[in-house]
Amino acid sequence: MRIDILTIFPKMFDPVLNESIIKRAQAKGKVKIYVHDSRDYTLDKHRKVDDRPFGGGSGMVMRPEPIFNCVEAIRRKAKKAKIILLTPQGKTLNQNTAKKLSRLSHLILICGHYEGIDERVRIKLADKEISIGDYVLTGGELPAMVLIDAIVRLIPGVLGDKNSLNFESFEGNLLEYPHYTRPANFRKMDVPEILLSGDHNKIEAWRRMQALKRTKARRPDLLKQ
Numbered sequence: 001m002r003i004d005i006l007t008i009f010p011k012m013f014d015p016v017l018n019e020s021i022i023k024r025a026q027a028k029g030k031v032k033i034y035v036h037d038s039r040d041y042t043l044d045k046h047r048k049v050d051d052r053p054f055g056g057g058s059g060m061v062m063r064p065e066p067i068f069n070c071v072e073a074i075r076r077k078a079k080k081a082k083i084i085l086l087t088p089q090g091k092t093l094n095q096n097t098a099k100k101l102s103r104l105s106h107l108i109l110i111c112g113h114y115e116g117i118d119e120r121v122r123i124k125l126a127d128k129e130i131s132i133g134d135y136v137l138t139g140g141e142l143p144a145m146v147l148i149d150a151i152v153r154l155i156p157g158v159l160g161d162k163n164s165l166n167f168e169s170f171e172g173n174l175l176e177y178p179h180y181t182r183p184a185n186f187r188k189m190d191v192p193e194i195l196l197s198g199d200h201n202k203i204e205a206w207r208r209m210q211a212l213k214r215t216k217a218r219r220p221d222l223l224k225q
């Protein structure tokens with residue numbers, strides 16, 4: 001998979017892309033990630049990425065020109081990209097969407113900013129608009145990182161243990177069962193005995209029951225789906 005990111009804050013991505021599983025996925029050749037500074041695609045001498053809104057009002061609007069220029073430059077080399085705009089107005093991200101996107105070969109992520117982005121970017125370029133939740137952040141950079149993390153870990157071969165994907169939260173619309181590790185007794189708190197029994201059928205049944213109970217208590221909406 002290839003991911004291109006358009007942003008006015010490219011440095012924000014360094015720590016996230018150069019650590020942990022996302023770093024390893026790139027080293028293994030599972031994903032190639034390119035960060036583009038929108039300012040490099042401006043044509044004026046002040047390298048302006050925003051301007052005042054037509055019709056007046058407070059705040060600034062991101063100019064369409066650098067975004068169109070950058071997308072066109074990427075598309076000249078790679079034609080099949082799906083373009084995603086990160087915006088609080090988009091469809092809320094969930095595991096199902098992450099899974100679908102993880103099967104695509106090329107994504108271009110556009111990070112919005114300021115009061116908004118020129119509507120022509122949305123109309124003409126965006127194939128999909130994604131929000132990471134019903135709250136407003138200062139820009140689309142953190143949402144883009146969240147989306148990349150959610151997608152990259154689903155690319156086959158990125159996570160070592162295939163089973164860890166099968167039993168995690170939201171798989172089959174259930175939250176995850178509780179986990180324990182050594183020691184079996186910690187500050188007078190015991191690990192549930194069944195987990196020490198070695199009976200794998202019973203353990204699996206216990207875990208499924210715990211996952212169901214937890215989902216019913218915390219996220220009954222998931223069970224209805």
Ligand code: ADE
Pocket residue numbers: 086087088112130131132133134135136137138139140143
């Ligand atoms: N930009 C600002 N807030 C956002 C959100 N919640 N999701 C996606 N992009 C955003």
